[in-house]
Amino acid sequence: MLALPKAVRAEIVERARGGRPLEICGVLGGEYDPTGRSEVGSQYPAENVAEHPRTRYRIDPEEQLAIFDRLEARDEEIVGFYHSHPRGPPRPSETDAADATWSDRSYVIVSLEPFEVGSWRWREDDGFEREDVAVE
Template identity: 70%
Template sequence: MIVLPAGIREAILERAREGTPEEICGVLGGAYDPDGRSRVASQYPAANVAENPRTRYEIEPEQQLAIFDRLEDRGEAIVGFYHSHPRGPDRPSETDAARATWPDRSYVIVSLEPLDVGSWRWRTGGDGADASGDRFEREELVVA
């Protein structure tokens, strides 16, 4: 489960609307629990530097490290990441699964068509969708 404050949800939605037709992205900070309830306390917008930002997202590595330093300075953990799908799907894409690298972290996806905000945890190993067992698992998203 991930708990997302209503104000942060609205800020991410607004940014996704303003960023259309390109995907927006960022990092979520707060209290991280790999097996239970993570709580978002902050969001850190990042520039999308993907070669084709209409269909994928990428956070520039130096900017990502700077965000991680800010999180650490504030005593926050990396809860996960967020990005938008301006034209759907309202779930992780094959590209999202191929590029996921943070086990047990949440990946919040904002879909504008259809409008939805959902969250998935990236799980590695075990039974799953591919030979290695790496997969996204839908998680409950509570707006508080």
């Protein structure tokens, strides 16, 4: 289960719409629980530095480390990551599955066509599993 505040969800959706036709991406901070309910407290936008940003996302490793430092300074944990799919699908793509590296973290995807905001936890042995999202 992922608890996602309405304000954070709205910020991510607005970024996705504003970034179209490119994928946007970022990091989710808050309280992380690998087997239960993780709670998002904030989102940290990142630049998409992928070679093909219309169909892929990649956070620059140095920027990612800087975001992790900001999280730590605010006593937050890495809850997961988010990115958009401007033209669908409203689920993780094969590329998303191949590039996932943070086991048990949440991966929020904003699909714009069709519109949907969903979350999946990536399990090292099982791949992505859809998780419930409580928008609060």
